Amino acid sequence: MSIQQYTAGESLLMQAGALAELVTQKQYELQPDLLQRFGDNGKIKTKQDSIYSLNYLAESVIVNSPILFTQYVSWLKKLLEGLQMIIPLRLMWWLSQLPWLTMSIW
Numbered sequence: 660m661s662i663q664q665y666t667a668g669e670s671l672l673m674q675a676g677a678l679a680e681l682v683t684q685k686q687y688e689l690q691p692d693l694l695q696r697f698g699d700n701g702k703i704k705t706k707q708d709s710i711y712s713l714n715y716l717a718e719s720v721i722v723n724s725p726i727l728f729t730q731y732v733s734w735l736k737k738l739l740e741g742l743q744m745i746i747p748l749r750l751m752w753w754l755s756q757l758p759w760l761t762m763s764i765w
Contacts, residue, residue: 668721671713679709689745 671678683706687693693701712735719727739746 668717668719671717671720675710675713675717678713679706682706682709686744693744 683702686705687702693705697704712731715731716728719725719731736746
């Protein structure tokens, strides 16, 4: 494991809460109907799920496992599509720029 991977993973772990809050806000801005579908409890669950996902992805970076990272992102994409959640194009672009990922998961 390189120090850069460890540092990137640790940084993501430390920022997971704040990032999850931003993800939740953006998701509910993009899809205001989510509040009607899932209520205030849905927002809480969205943030919790986002923290879990970010932590998992951070750990996969720390242990230098592209397979764990890409399989999780692929699974998450299918899950979100099944829940009729919009996956922002900016997020898809950013993920596609990571060295481990290929567009084949999209």
